Amino acid sequence: MFLIPSPHPHPSPGASTSSWKNIAYFGRVIGGASTVNGMAFVRGSGYDFDSWKDLGNEGWDYRSVLPYFKKLENYQAERTPSLEKYRGFAGPVSVSQVQRWGKLRSAIKAAAAELGVAFNTVGGKSNIGISWADLAVKNGVRSSASESYLRPAATRSNLRVLTRATVTRIIFDEQKKARGVEYTFNGQTHRVVATKEVVLSAGALFTPQLLMLSGVGPPQMLTERGIEVVSALPGVGQNLDNHPGFVMHWRVKPGVTISIKDIFNPKTYIEYNSKRSGVLSGPFGTIAHNFVNLGGGNPDWPDLNLPWTLRPSVPTPNIDKKTNVQLIGLPVLHDTLTTRVVLMRPRSRGLVSLRSADVADPPLIRNNFFQDPYDLKLMVKGIRETFRVMNTSAMREILLPQPDTSLKACLRYGRDTDGYWECFVRHVVGQDAHHCCTAKMSPPTDPMGVVSPRLLVRGVSGLRVVDASVMPHVVSANTMASTYMVAEKASDMIKQDWGYPVQQLY
Numbered sequence: 001m002f003l004i005p006s007p008h009p010h011p012s013p014g015a016s017t018s019s020w021k022n023i024a025y026f027g028r029v030i031g032g033a034s035t036v037n038g039m040a041f042v043r044g045s046g047y048d049f050d051s052w053k054d055l056g057n058e059g060w061d062y063r064s065v066l067p068y069f070k071k072l073e074n075y076q077a078e079r080t081p082s083l084e085k086y087r088g089f090a091g092p093v094s095v096s097q098v099q100r101w102g103k104l105r106s107a108i109k110a111a112a113a114e115l116g117v118a119f120n121t122v123g124g125k126s127n128i129g130i131s132w133a134d135l136a137v138k139n140g141v142r143s144s145a146s147e148s149y150l151r152p153a154a155t156r157s158n159l160r161v162l163t164r165a166t167v168t169r170i171i172f173d174e175q176k177k178a179r180g181v182e183y184t185f186n187g188q189t190h191r192v193v194a195t196k197e198v199v200l201s202a203g204a205l206f207t208p209q210l211l212m213l214s215g216v217g218p219p220q221m222l223t224e225r226g227i228e229v230v231s232a233l234p235g236v237g238q239n240l241d242n243h244p245g246f247v248m249h250w251r252v253k254p255g256v257t258i259s260i261k262d263i264f265n266p267k268t269y270i271e272y273n274s275k276r277s278g279v280l281s282g283p284f285g286t287i288a289h290n291f292v293n294l295g296g297g298n299p300d301w302p303d304l305n306l307p308w309t310l311r312p313s314v315p316t317p318n319i320d321k322k323t324n325v326q327l328i329g330l331p332v333l334h335d336t337l338t339t340r341v342v343l344m345r346p347r348s349r350g351l352v353s354l355r356s357a358d359v360a361d362p363p364l365i366r367n368n369f370f371q372d373p374y375d376l377k378l379m380v381k382g383i384r385e386t387f388r389v390m391n392t393s394a395m396r397e398i399l400l401p402q403p404d405t406s407l408k409a410c411l412r413y414g415r416d417t418d419g420y421w422e423c424f425v426r427h428v429v430g431q432d433a434h435h436c437c438t439a440k441m442s443p444p445t446d447p448m449g450v451v452s453p454r455l456l457v458r459g460v461s462g463l464r465v466v467d468a469s470v471m472p473h474v475v476s477a478n479t480m481a482s483t484y485m486v487a488e489k490a491s492d493m494i495k496q497d498w499g500y501p502v503q504q505l506y
């Protein structure tokens with residue numbers, strides 16, 4: 001049974017309503033965030049998964065997870081032997097490349113050649129270099145989890161989906177075996193009983209919340225909130241990993257990118273409604289990635305992504321009005337290209353905790369970005385690399401003269417100094433909603449682990465977590481594709497553990 005919460009649960013008194021509203025919009029729908037996200041489909045580097053295994057998670061190295069990435073994908077491209085090595089062509093999730101924006105694409109390809117940067121189109125073990133963005137899109141329509149997985153299963157007699165139902169806790173018996181879940185629906189509390197096991201997939205912010213509300217988590221914090229401890233697991237909600245990032249705006253010549261005029265043009269909507277084509281058939285997001293390693297270590301394992309994104313020059317929501325005006329410049333009706341600086345492998349970690357024992361209280365989220373100063377320094381290197389790329393003659397071909405968008409608050413550090421850029425990053429940084437790792441898998445020797453490499457919750461039985469929370473650390477890419485991979489692999493583990501046959505993928 002799938003339970004999907006009401007998008008507007010009533011916060012209890014004292015809760016921060018604005019943050020709760022934001023969280024409520026973060027994918028609290030059928031299909032989760034895949035229904036509302038930017039659709040960028042990127043697997044991550046093979047070295048991410050090798051590192052998961054090196055941390056003691058047997059079966060999660062690149063060689064072991066690649067067959068699941070291939071299984072889930074229906075890549076909308078001509079099959080070639082080199083593509084077939086890495087890509088899938090018969091899976092449920094349709095993936096295609098951005099086709100429009102020829103001028104911009106040509107400029108990006110020419111810039112890669114000018115810089116001598118690898119143009120990476122295959123999606124193999126190393127994603128380093130510049131590549132076109134793959135999108136979870138088919139014929140101009142989003143290929144979300146609900147379209148790809150739920151809709152085809154909709155008529156199965158063993159599936160029931162209940163919307164506007166909010167899970168409040170997992171029910172354990174005396175032996176600490178998960179017996180089912182309690183949920184509210186239409187103002188009433190109900191229970192659903194599991195015959196085999198409970199699978200928790202509430203995402204990296206709400207899975208730890210539900211574990212803690214059910215008595216699984218840091219014992220002192222649970223006791224302070226009046227929650228009876230079922231399993232003392234200090235790691236629940238810790239290790240919050242995510243990608244800090246920000247936008248840089250560039251004025252471009254007309255016709256290079258989406259403009260405000262396109263967005264307000266009725267023809268845009270008529271074209272999409274009648275033919276599923278035009279500017280609305282692509283992303284208002286990433287068109288090409290630029291995965292780089294600027295911090296050292298394995299040169300094939302990126303630590304930053306500097307993507308090009310299609311986005312009109314609109315203010316960034318997490319930045320105050322005055323700063324936004326300085327960054328974008330006025331008037332805002334010129335055509336703008338945006339690039340982003342996104343940290344792929346932060347050293348800092350945040351946490352998710354409980355405000356109270358009430359599920360309607362939003363969990364407390366602390367990102368702790370830049371707790372480790374290394375992360376801030378690396379982002380500054382990302383800015384300098386972005387200027388290097390945007391200064392190629394290929395990119396200058398599509399750019400207009402740029403206005404002075406210096407942040408006044410940071411000029412006291414001196415123009416173009418590391419101090420100025422560190423100050424700049426602190427003013428503009430936001431998060432990429434790639435939350436993960438708050439119920440991380442680990443071997444039993446790691447006291448902060450929450451689930452085993454088979455994704456079973458420690459200290460209890462009959463409970464598995466299957467979502468982005470189980471990742472030991474964030475992948476160096478957007479997180480949707482890897483979350484699908486985790487789910488595909490978990491479904492085989494569940495079948496194996498209950499004696500059902502699984503398809504041989506190797």
Ligand SMILES: Cc1cc2nc3c(=O)[nH]c(=O)nc-3n(C[C@H](O)[C@H](O)[C@H](O)COP(=O)(O)OP(=O)(O)OC[C@H]3O[C@@H](n4cnc5c(N)ncnc54)[C@H](O)[C@@H]3O)c2cc1C
Nearest residue numbers: 028032033037038039040167202203433467468478479480
């Ligand atoms: C705005 C946005 C843009 C993004 N863009 C991209 C992108 O372009 N590319 C990419 O790769 N990744 C992107 N991501 C990240 C990606 O979508 C997530 O990593 C991925 O969806 C995580 O999947 P999940 O199953 O762990 O959690 P979610 O997708 O968050 O799913 C959790 C589900 O649990 C439900 N739930 C939570 N609490 C309860 C409860 N108490 N009772 C019942 N149900 C509950 C939620 O309603 C939701 O359906 C984006 C995310 C967001 C929010």
